[in-house]
Amino acid sequence: GNSVTQMEGPVTLSEEAFLTINCTYTATGYPSLFWYVQYPGEGLQLLLKATKADDKGSNKGFEATYRKETTSFHLEKGSVQVSDSAVYFCALIQIIQGAQKLVFGQGTRLTINP
Amino acid sequence: GAVVSQHPSWVICKSGTSVKIECRSLDFQATTMFWYRQFPKQSLMLMATSNEGSKATYEQGVEKDKFLINHASLTLSTLTVTSAHPEDSSFYICSARDPTGINEKLFFGSGTQLSVL
Numbered sequence: 001g002n003s004v005t006q007m008e009g010p011v012t013l014s015e016e017a018f019l020t021i022n023c024t025y026t027a028t029g030y031p032s033l034f035w036y037v038q039y040p041g042e043g044l045q046l047l048l049k050a051t052k053a054d055d056k057g058s059n060k061g062f063e064a065t066y067r068k069e070t071t072s073f074h075l076e077k078g079s080v081q082v083s084d085s086a087v088y089f090c091a092l093i094q095i096i097q098g099a100q101k102l103v104f105g106q107g108t109r110l111t112i113n114p
Numbered sequence: 115g116a117v118v119s120q121h122p123s124w125v126i127c128k129s130g131t132s133v134k135i136e137c138r139s140l141d142f143q144a145t146t147m148f149w150y151r152q153f154p155k156q157s158l159m160l161m162a163t164s165n166e167g168s169k170a171t172y173e174q175g176v177e178k179d180k181f182l183i184n185h186a187s188l189t190l191s192t193l194t195v196t197s198a199h200p201e202d203s204s205f206y207i208c209s210a211r212d213p214t215g216i217n218e219k220l221f222f223g224s225g226t227q228l229s230v231l
Contacts, residue, residue: 003157004157008155036222038222042224043118043120043209043221043222043224045222046219101160101163102148103157103160106152106155106156106157
């Protein structure tokens with residue numbers, strides 16, 4: 001079945017550092033790919049998405065490119081801030097019996113130190 | 115502010131007791147809600163899909179008699195873990211689908227950490 005694998009955390013960086021959180025997937029066909037973020041005490045929020053190969057999703061300085069050849073959707077940010085500290089989930093959509101279902105990775109906890 | 119409220123955020127209970135977790139959509143009517151579970155260092159796994167006014171659809175391997183889901187109104191779904199045991203200790207998250215607007219949106223609760231002693 002479809003699955004998502006994320007780089008294992010936790011990840012700790014200093015402010016203004018470059019961030020990469022790796023995400024690879026296994027899927028039949030070409031599913032839409034997502035990054036969700038969960039800030040402390042809040043629900044998961046959609047951060048960005050890409051719906052087809054070579055698409056780049058971007059939001060709040062974060063970017064991720066849908067790479068079909070490497071089945072990857074790595075999350076990057078050029079200069080992180082303390083406020084980026086959160087848990088990040090990579091996900092894909094699969095369609096089973098006509099219903100859309102999200103398949104998540106295990107999440108990566110990111111801590112940014114001032 | 116939050117559009118999906120999940121309560122409680124954490125709960126500790128004795129083995130054999132039942133625990134109810136509530137998921138409310140605050141600004142919209144959710145015909146469909148989802149319940150997920152996450153064990154440490156593992157993925158969020160979909161447990162069941164809850165449709166208002168009908169029985170929930172459970173994923174393979176999820177015991178429907180143990181994890182009772184009720185979606186009696188368009189703004190409230192509940193998950194009851196019956197006769198909880200330590201192996202049920204996990205992080206549970208709900209989400210609700212807002213069908214209005216051009217693009218459907220999915221909103222998540224903040225999760226419930228269940229610890230069964």
